[in-house]
Amino acid sequence: MNLGEEYKVQIIDMGTEGAGIGRVEGMTVFVEGAITGDYAEVEITQVKKSFAKGRVLELIQESPHRISPECSYAKECGGCLFQSMDYEGQLELKQKWVSDRLQRIGGITDIVVKPTLGMKEPYRYRNKAQFPIQAGRLIKNHEGKLRNNKPCSIGFYKPRTHDVVHCEHCMIQAEPAEVLAGAVKKFVEEQGISVYDSQNGMGILRHLIVKSGFSTGEVMAIVVVNGTHLKKAERLVELMDDAVNSLPMDELGQQRWSLESVVLNINKHKGSQILGKECITLAGKPTITDRVGNLSFEISPQSFYQVNPVQMKVLYDKVVEFADLTGKETVLDLYCGVGTIGLYCASKAKRVIGIESEKSAVLDANRNAVINGIVNAEYIYGKSEEVLPKRLRDVKADVVILDPPRSGCDAALLDAVLKLNPERIVYVSCDPATLARDIKTLGEGGYAVKEVQPVDMFPWTGHVEAVIMMTYCGSDKKNRS
Incomplete structure (x- = not known):
């Protein structure tokens, strides 16, 4: 088997990273863009000792489980890898x-x-959203202050990269996560807040984490910063509160969600660690509450809770x-x-x-x-x-x-x-x-x-x-x- 060769491949399985799996001349081939049940013309793009990788040139026969992705970011975002497969197939x-x-x-x-x-209903099921925030190269303006040279991106990483895909809508996140991400983006661009650059360790905003109590409607926003404070934080709280209050009412005409906690998390460590150890409550309570069955659980910024x-x-x-x-x-x-x-x-x-x-x-x-x-x-x-x-x-x-x-x-x-x-x-x-x-x-x-x-x-x-x-x-x- 050599690079560039083409084979007709029956896809018999899938890996957890989303690639279809077939066999050619006794060798396992991982095929990007294929799902179980596809029969495809495949070009070999990489050959290793025990396996190869390929890409779909043509779908000769589509899997009965193949569907068109519902998410407009499906080809860019690395969050949901099985959007071309119906739920029964998953x-x-x-x-x-x-x-x-x-x-x-x-x-x-x-x-x-x-x-x-x-x-x-396998949508909107996540009660925790974890958004990396990314901007272009930091530059200094005429006053010597750091500014971003392009609008910030808040969303999810592209597969196998640290490049953030800006996602305004996500089919698996709870609604408060979407609007709070929009509020942070507006805050950054309105106030000229710098965004953290992992390569040089400069910039302030690093991550936004949103936790939503599905049974109580309580929402917590955690803003992770590379520093000890956040300028104009009261304006961010105002934007966040307006964003959550703008969400549709429930079927009884009552507010479905309520922003109950805004927390600043201090993380000055370089690297991929998302949360630091210190939390400062900017507004509301330091915790929110959710219920499972007859039990109530207190959720803090750093506590684990099933998503x-x-x-x-x-x-x-x-x-x-x-x-x-x-x-x-x-x-x-x-x-x-x-x-x-x-x-x-x-x-x-x-x-x-x-x-x-x-x-x-x-x-x-x-x-x-x-x-x-x-x-x-x-x-x-x-x-x-x-x-x-x-x-x-x-x-x-x-x-x-x-x-x-x-x-x-x-x-x-x-x-x-x-x-x-x-x-x-x-x-x-x-x-x-x-x-x-x-x-x-x-x-x-x-x-x-x-x-x-x-x-x-x-x-x-x-x-x-x-x-x-x-x-x-x-x-x-x-x-x-």
């Missing part, structure tokens, strides 16, 4: 990803992965189902974050103990327990693999919930869990590959996979969550099924 694809990795990496061949639980509240309830309901709680169990919630999953389970458990290595998250978790009047849940600061054998060595855990980051569970943590010998393990994963790796380890320790349920938390993107239920069947691998 759900099938994500089910296949989970199944393939469990078989190939985890060696799980006797479990049928359930169809992916999707959304009825799709509709699917969050679907996910958590599945966790509760798999945990099979009767009110007599002690539940260990590891990688607990701000405690959302454990608190969601608390009413059906005897006791919930959460462990988290981020101190601010532990404070949020314990505060959320108090807010909801939950007295049978406690949250401990530290690494689970260290806390379990020291502080909780005498605790009999009936159910362990694992909700690790994309990198999966620490090997020492899995060893500590196996020593606890819980009756059930519920694993919540955001990466099927690390999920499969960890399940293989737990399987070697005597646990069998009983159910696998993918949940689509991020429609139109290459991400999928999965909830796995495992039960203890003894150390003999023959008995794992």
